[in-house]
Amino acid sequence: MPFDLETAPNPDNLKRVAIDPISRVEGHGKVTLLLDEDDRVQQARLHIVEFRGFEKFIQGRPYWEVPVMVQRLCGICPVSHHLAAAKAMDQIVGARQLTPTAERLRRLMHYGQILQSHALHFFHLSSPDLLFGFDSEVAKRNIVGVAAAYPDIARQGVLLRKFGQEVIRVTAGKRVHGTSAVPGGVNKALSIEERDGLLKDIYTIIGWSRDAVALARRLFEQHLDSYNAFGRFEAHSLGLIRADGAMDLYHGGLRARDKDGRTLFDHVDYHHYWDYLQEDVKPWSYMKFPFLRQLGPEQGWYRVGPLTRVGQCDFIPTPLADKARQEFLAFDAGRPAGSTLGYHWARMIEMLHSAEMIKELLHDPDSLGTDLMTQGERAERGVGMIEAPRGTLIHHYKVNEDDLVVRANLIVSTTHNNQAMNEAIRQVARQYLDGRKLTEGLLNHIEVAVRAFDPCLSCATHALGKMPLQLELMDASGGLLDRLQRDTDGQCTSPDA
Amino acid sequence: MTATPAMSPQPPAATTATFQLDGREVPFNEGQTIIQAALAAGRYIPHLCYHPEFKPHGSCKLCTVKVNGRPAASCTLPAQAGLVVESDTEELNGLRRTLVQMLFAEGNHFCPSCEKSGNCTLQALGYDLGVMTAGFRHFFPDRPVDASHPDILLDFNRCILCELCVRASCEVDGKCVFALSGRGQTKHLVVNAASGRLADTDADLADKAMEVCPVGVIIKKRVGFAQPIGQRRYDARPISAQALEDAPRPGAGSPGCAACEEGG
Numbered sequence: 057m058p059f060d061l062e063t064a065p066n067p068d069n070l071k072r073v074a075i076d077p078i079s080r081v082e083g084h085g086k087v088t089l090l091l092d093e094d095d096r097v098q099q100a101r102l103h104i105v106e107f108r109g110f111e112k113f114i115q116g117r118p119y120w121e122v123p124v125m126v127q128r129l130c131g132i133c134p135v136s137h138h139l140a141a142a143k144a145m146d147q148i149v150g151a152r153q154l155t156p157t158a159e160r161l162r163r164l165m166h167y168g169q170i171l172q173s174h175a176l177h178f179f180h181l182s183s184p185d186l187l188f189g190f191d192s193e194v195a196k197r198n199i200v201g202v203a204a205a206y207p208d209i210a211r212q213g214v215l216l217r218k219f220g221q222e223v224i225r226v227t228a229g230k231r232v233h234g235t236s237a238v239p240g241g242v243n244k245a246l247s248i249e250e251r252d253g254l255l256k257d258i259y260t261i262i263g264w265s266r267d268a269v270a271l272a273r274r275l276f277e278q279h280l281d282s283y284n285a286f287g288r289f290e291a292h293s294l295g296l297i298r299a300d301g302a303m304d305l306y307h308g309g310l311r312a313r314d315k316d317g318r319t320l321f322d323h324v325d326y327h328h329y330w331d332y333l334q335e336d337v338k339p340w341s342y343m344k345f346p347f348l349r350q351l352g353p354e355q356g357w358y359r360v361g362p363l364t365r366v367g368q369c370d371f372i373p374t375p376l377a378d379k380a381r382q383e384f385l386a387f388d389a390g391r392p393a394g395s396t397l398g399y400h401w402a403r404m405i406e407m408l409h410s411a412e413m414i415k416e417l418l419h420d421p422d423s424l425g426t427d428l429m430t431q432g433e434r435a436e437r438g439v440g441m442i443e444a445p446r447g448t449l450i451h452h453y454k455v456n457e458d459d460l461v462v463r464a465n466l467i468v469s470t471t472h473n474n475q476a477m478n479e480a481i482r483q484v485a486r487q488y489l490d491g492r493k494l495t496e497g498l499l500n501h502i503e504v505a506v507r508a509f510d511p512c513l514s515c516a517t518h519a520l521g522k523m524p525l526q527l528e529l530m531d532a533s534g535g536l537l538d539r540l541q542r543d544t545d546g547q548c549t550s551p552d553a
Numbered sequence: 554m555t556a557t558p559a560m561s562p563q564p565p566a567a568t569t570a571t572f573q574l575d576g577r578e579v580p581f582n583e584g585q586t587i588i589q590a591a592l593a594a595g596r597y598i599p600h601l602c603y604h605p606e607f608k609p610h611g612s613c614k615l616c617t618v619k620v621n622g623r624p625a626a627s628c629t630l631p632a633q634a635g636l637v638v639e640s641d642t643e644e645l646n647g648l649r650r651t652l653v654q655m656l657f658a659e660g661n662h663f664c665p666s667c668e669k670s671g672n673c674t675l676q677a678l679g680y681d682l683g684v685m686t687a688g689f690r691h692f693f694p695d696r697p698v699d700a701s702h703p704d705i706l707l708d709f710n711r712c713i714l715c716e717l718c719v720r721a722s723c724e725v726d727g728k729c730v731f732a733l734s735g736r737g738q739t740k741h742l743v744v745n746a747a748s749g750r751l752a753d754t755d756a757d758l759a760d761k762a763m764e765v766c767p768v769g770v771i772i773k774k775r776v777g778f779a780q781p782i783g784q785r786r787y788d789a790r791p792i793s794a795q796a797l798e799d800a801p802r803p804g805a806g807s808p809g810c811a812a813c814e815e816g817g
Contacts, residue, residue, distance in 0.1 A: 116697065118706055120777040125666035149775075229782030233665065236781060244781035458700035459774055 059354075059475070061482040064090045064099035071095075075499050087481055087502050095492060097485040102478050102506065104343045104470075111464045119148050119455045124235050126451070126466070131232060132176060135169035135224055136444035137468075138237050139306075140451040143440030145239035147327075148455050150432030157425030158241035163306045164417045165227035165236070166442070167410040170305060171261075172220025173445035174362075174407040177507075178268065178400055179213025185504045186275050186400065191497025209271065212264045216407070219254075219261050223414060226250040241429035251418050258415045262376065265408040269380045272401040276392055284388065285487070287396035287480040287505040290315040292348060292358035293368050294333075294472065296443050299323065301370030303409065305443040312348060312358065313368050320348065326441040329450060335467065343474050346467055357475035360447025361509065362402035367393050374416070377409035396480050399508045444469050446510050473509050480505040572636035581632035588616050588627040591640075592800035597793040598640050599649050599678060601767060602715035603628040605800065607724065613715060615649050615678070646682060653679050654688035661693065661710035662768075668777035669769030671785025675713060677792035692738075699744070701752035705763060706772040712742045713768055722762035730756045742770065 064070055070090035090099035110126055117125065123141040127134035139162055146154065154162070184197040187206060196205075203210035221231040228234025229244055236244045276283050292315055296308035309323035310332065324332060336345040336353045347356030358364075367385070372378040384401055385393050392398040417423050440451040447469030454463040470477075484505045489498055571578040572587070574596055581590035586609060588598050601613035611629040618627045619639040627640070639645065656662075656675060664670050678684075699707040714733060722730045730751075734743040746753035756762070763771055782788065787795060 118698070118700065118772070118774070118777065120775060121666055121668060124668075124778055125663075128665055234782060235778045238778050239775075243779055244783075459706070460698070460700050 059478070059482075061097065061100050061485065062478070067099065069093075070098055073494060073499070075502060085506060087506070089485060089489070089502075091494075095494070096490050097482075100478070100482045100485045100502075101340060102474075102481055103341055111466055114453075114461050114464045117461055118459050119145055119453065119461055120239055120459075122453065122461060122464075123237050123239070124233075127233055129466075129468070133169060133173045133445050134233050135165055135228065136442055136449050137451070138228070138234070139166055140440040140442045140444070140449045141453075142237035142239060143307075143442065144438035144451045144453050146440070147435050147438035148453070149239045150434055151240040151430045152432060153430070154241055155425070155427045155430050156422040157245070158428050158430070160417055160420055160423045161227050161242045161244070161246060161428075162237055164246070164414060164423065165224055165234075166306050167413045167417070168220045168223025168227065170220075170445050171265075171407055171410040171414065172217045172224065174403045174410070175213055175216035175220060175268075177445065178272070178403055178407075179210065179216070182400060182504075182507050183209065183213065185500070185507065190501050190504050191495070194496055194500075197500075212267065216261060216264055216268070219257055220410075223254060226254065238429075240431045243428065245426045245428060246423055248424065251424065254414070255418050258411065258418065262408070262411045262415065265404070265411045266376060266380075268404045269401070269408055272404040273383070273387070276387070276397070276401060280388060283397045284391045284395050286501075287483045287487070287508070288394070289396075289476075289479045289483050290394070291476055291479070292320065292351070292356070293364040294348070294358045294360050295365045295368060295448055296326070296441060297323065297369060298373075302373040303365055303369035303371070303406075304373075305365070305406070305410075307442070310441075310448075311368055320350065326450070327439045329439065329441070329452075333450075333467070335471075341474075344467070344471055345474050346472055347475075357479075358472065359476045360469055360472040361399060362406050362445075362447075363393065363399045364447065365443060366402040366405050372405070372409050374409050374412035377405055377412055380405045380408055396483075396505055396508045446470060447472050470510050477506055477509050480509065570632075570634040572632055572634060572638060574638045575641050579632075579638075585632050586628055587618065587620070587625075587630050587632050587636070587638060589800075590632045591627070592797060595797055597797055598627050599646075599682065599793070600628060600796075601674060601678065601713065602717065604717055604720075604765065607717065607720045610716060610720070613652070613713070615652055617645065617648065619645065649678075650682045650684055651688065653682055653684050654686075656713050657684070658687045658689035658691050659694075660712060661691075661696065663710075667711070667769045668772065669711070671782065671788055672780070673769060673787075674767035674792065675711075677787040677795070680787070681791045681793050696741075699749075699751050700774075701750040702756060702774075703752070704758045704774055705751060705756060706774050707742075707744070707751055708770055708772060709742055711769045714740060714742070715767060717765040717767060718742075718762045718771060721765045722756075722760065725761040728755045728760065728762070730754045730760070730762060 067090055070092055073089040073091060074086060076086040086103045088099070088101050088103065089097055092098055108129065110129055114122060114125065122145060123138050126141045127138040129137050142162070179202070180199045183202050184199065187202060187209070188197050199210060224234065225231045226246060227244070228236045236242045292312060294310065294312045296304060297311040298304035298308045310326050310329065311322045312320040312332070314320055321332060332349055333346050334349045336347060338345055345353070345357065347353045348358060349356065366381050372381050384405060392401060437454050438452070442449050449469055450465070450467040452465040453461050456462050481502050484501050488501045492498060569580070571580050573579070574591055579590050579594045579596060585593070588600060588603055591598050598616050598618060600616040602610045603616060609628045611626045614626060616627045617624050620630060621637050627638070653675065657679065662675070664676055667673070670676060696709040698709065716733060719731045719733065722728050730745050732743055732745065733740055735741050743749065744751050744754050744756070758773065763773070
């Protein structure tokens, strides 16, 4: 059964409005709206229109190539895919427990990644909407406009990202698409010079991250009612959690809570995630729709990402970020913590946490060790899970005795949030667009909702053979000669036959 | 085990005659080819299928130079006194660039996820010659990998038909595990087993043939990406500089190949 506004009952006579492409979003997203004669929204869908297909073409490749190959899913958060795949391949080579140095260096890489990605997400891609207004002058609504009007904010955003990239460079070998996480450990130690180079700036970075949290809060204070209400909807939540309930973005067990905050499951070993999560396919998108198995496809969809993680952890294990978390949850009776734009505030709290974690890891003597690799008894299947910047990320591989991947399943953060993002744009469509003459500024409200979740959509499209296609043969005057249709089962039929 | 060089360097005292390479004199010993004399003298001529430990092959044509105005493969042409050789010219480097582009278009070379990246001769040549795109429509051939051997993976997608493995396996290992089969566009690397699988040959990880592949076809299993970025063969300097360091020098002892010994 479709969700409200997912499919219009009588689409034939409706006006179609497409936001294509969604700007300031990596990858190719598209939103289509169907409007009736009174400009009332009858259907709203977020489509991810490009097809990536990594799950398919990774098949037949040697397992040790996978962490390097799959990170090409993304240029914004490649480290997340690199690490999730490496974690899965650790199990293939029997590395149940990495060496202390390997684990710290992977974590360092991951927190560098969270920091740079969150900075990019907030400052470069979303701050123009938040600082200038959702329907402000479009020519200025970009990072260049922010640099002109708020030079300090823009500069800090750029330098925060640069620092995160530098953490990645010294740990992964390159700022983008490094190679250091290998099955069983890492290939590169951290030198004293590299560590000291990062330590030199870390206190400035922590300071700027605190400023960023304060900015996110200030924006909420200035627009309290509209921010709280914007694209708001109730949803279940899912994320990894450390054994003691602390936020842990690198490793943990699965925790899910329902929309009222009641625990659905907790500290679940993610190596059997399929007992808890299932994926649904819809005919109009390459992106799959995961749901909590115990609640079913209609009721079981959920949110992942910063809002969820900050909201459902028991504490953040670094002092400044934990204080910021408590203030966030207490603010305005906790309403921002359930709002779509609350994602940005939570995101900045996580950026602060990442900066604090980087500082801790740089001071940890184990980070300078040289014992980098381990292995054990070979396994056939590996599942790697990590909290990527946008949310929970699952990599699952099966490897045969010849060392080749025979099956791959990727459930990326964007996919977990698929239904939630669709829900957000439908809410915004109801709130702002219904019955009004559409303008660029109004349509940007839809994009603001997408950007709150995710500036990066391309990693999520792997449903090979599931996308229905219709092939039409037209004559020179545009008349239809023949049609061929492929349905969701991959069957081709002629609808006119 | 190392191969007997096809033409051993002579003692320095024998060096008297010279030829001209791009306007500068290059001394040579009797029996040296143009490329051997050039590399020994610290002068780089781009090449792919030439290897100091094996007989000249003359197949890749990257080392083509103009000798007294006429094109010739510098790896097969013996040096002679008084020759006027052109190599580092816009015309010849342009042709070399095109040859490298054709190799990239012919196979499936996905450098971003290839474990040979940074150690690959073809990639290094592409960088050094300024190859920005494949320049031709990719063939996208369907070439499944052979992972049957417990220690060795063959990824035929990257084969450039240089026959270094063929030569090493026959001349050094005495096994003749590899051969080329087919003609023209369908020419491809095969292994010497009725099943067509490497597991059913005599191939062994210790074979010379396992260490000479200039690209990423012959892969030691389960150790990919062990070398961090920054420490790979061509990270620090381009192949035009690295190749000179690898070249056998007169009186320098073993003429072995540094790239092979590094296991790159």
